[in-house]
Amino acid sequence: MKGILLVNLGSPKSTAVNDVKEYLDEFLMDERVIDYRWIFRALLVRGIILKTRPANSAEAYKTVWTDEGSPLIVITEKIQKKLQKLVDVPVEIGMRYAEPSIETGIRKLTEKGVSEIVLFPLYPQYAMSTTETVIEKAEEVRKAKFPNVKINYIQPFYDRDIYINCLAESIKEKLPENFDALQFSYHGVPERHIYKTDPTKTCNLNDCCSRESNPSHKFCYRHQCFTTTNLVIEKLNLPKEKTIVSFQSRLGKDKWIEPYTDETLETIPKKGVKNLAIVCPAFVSDCLETLEEISVEGKEQFLHGGGENFHYIPCLNDEDRWIEVVKTLCEEKLNEFYLV
Ligand SMILES: C=CC1=C(C)c2cc3[nH]c(cc4nc(cc5[nH]c(cc1n2)c(C)c5CCC(=O)O)C(CCC(=O)O)=C4C)c(C)c3C=C
Ligand SMILES: [Fe+2]
Numbered sequence: 140m141k142g143i144l145l146v147n148l149g150s151p152k153s154t155a156v157n158d159v160k161e162y163l164d165e166f167l168m169d170e171r172v173i174d175y176r177w178i179f180r181a182l183l184v185r186g187i188i189l190k191t192r193p194a195n196s197a198e199a200y201k202t203v204w205t206d207e208g209s210p211l212i213v214i215t216e217k218i219q220k221k222l223q224k225l226v227d228v229p230v231e232i233g234m235r236y237a238e239p240s241i242e243t244g245i246r247k248l249t250e251k252g253v254s255e256i257v258l259f260p261l262y263p264q265y266a267m268s269t270t271e272t273v274i275e276k277a278e279e280v281r282k283a284k285f286p287n288v289k290i291n292y293i294q295p296f297y298d299r300d301i302y303i304n305c306l307a308e309s310i311k312e313k314l315p316e317n318f319d320a321l322q323f324s325y326h327g328v329p330e331r332h333i334y335k336t337d338p339t340k341t342c343n344l345n346d347c348c349s350r351e352s353n354p355s356h357k358f359c360y361r362h363q364c365f366t367t368t369n370l371v372i373e374k375l376n377l378p379k380e381k382t383i384v385s386f387q388s389r390l391g392k393d394k395w396i397e398p399y400t401d402e403t404l405e406t407i408p409k410k411g412v413k414n415l416a417i418v419c420p421a422f423v424s425d426c427l428e429t430l431e432e433i434s435v436e437g438k439e440q441f442l443h444g445g446g447e448n449f450h451y452i453p454c455l456n457d458e459d460r461w462i463e464v465v466k467t468l469c470e471e472k473l474n475e476f477y478l479v
């Protein structure tokens with residue numbers, strides 16, 4: 140029997156500092172997130188970051204937490220429930236970090252008799268800290284605990300027509316009447332991650348990422364963010380000069396891909412952008428990084444820089460047209476099982 144596992148990033152169990160600390164420990168000790176040798180990663184994460192960050196992050200989580208729990212988990216559950224109504228195979232969710240884990244999700248599916256799983260990493264763009272770590276973790280769990288289960292993975296969908304149409308329509312509906320610029324703010328990654336995952340070793344993080352065709356693009360997060368942006372702009376018929384791409388959520392002292400969202404928000408009002416619309420297409424569901432970092436902190440940065448109107452455009456969340464896209468992408472992979 141077949142089944143679907145939707146995988147998102149995950150959130151702490153609660154906003155208690157110890158729960159946030161446990162979550163950040165699992166997240167930041169992932170070698171695909173902080174990619175130093177174990178000893179240096181442990182020194183940085185456990186010796187420095189976890190001494191102060193959990194308390195600050197817990198305060199931030201408190202500002203977005205709902206009665207039902209973390210927005211990211213609640214929204215992923217809503218997507219699951221809506222998808223379950225549209226397909227005739229079991230659908231479960233799993234988180235890369237914390238609970239419900241990928242193992243919990245696979246177990247629930249196997250308890251329903253599932254032995255062939257379509258696993259959907261809910262990230263449009265590939266990065267070693269997104270799609271790659273999900274697939275690595277799922278394979279580790281499968282080999283150790285469920286050796287008889289087959290898993291078929293959905294690949295990044297950053298340029299798929301159905302996704303671009305859906306994202307463009309969603310943005311169009313939420314765009315304010317008057318805006319000077321539409322900013323696309325993607326989660327950032329350290330530059331080193333892009334060099335590391337480039338099998339061709341040709342991406343130089345300059346014009347290369349914007350070129351039409353290059354074998355490095357399959358693993359270049361920066362290219363994939365630009366492509367999503369360009370395709371959406373084209374669909375919306377927006378002049379490129381009215382759009383901005385930037386990268387948010389930088390952590391630590393390494394160089395991350397630029398431009399940084401916080402710096403951009405502070406400086407664009409002086410260049411004439413007083414009315415801003417902003418969208419975060421690296422996230423399919425709203426989460427701490429959109430609801431707090433962009434909608435609250437980002438807004439303050441923009442207003443502080445002289446901006447006047449800041450309009451945050453929510454993620455696709457559980458919009459029906461997005462659930463249709465999830466269904467189509469899952470069905471493509473479900474059908475592949477018949478071909479093997
Ligand atoms: C969308 C893709 C994501 C990438 C790429 C990514 C990379 C990445 N993230 C960190 C550090 C943190 N991220 C945090 C929160 C967070 N990150 C993503 C997604 C991506 N991260 C999401 C969806 C969330 C929100 C989770 C939620 O519960 O709502 C956090 C925790 C919050 C905080 O303390 O600020 C950290 C830390 C690194 C180092 C990284 C590197 C590639
Ligand atoms: Fe590139």
Ligand SMILES: [Fe+2]
Nearest residue numbers: 326327388428
């Ligand atoms: Fe992150």
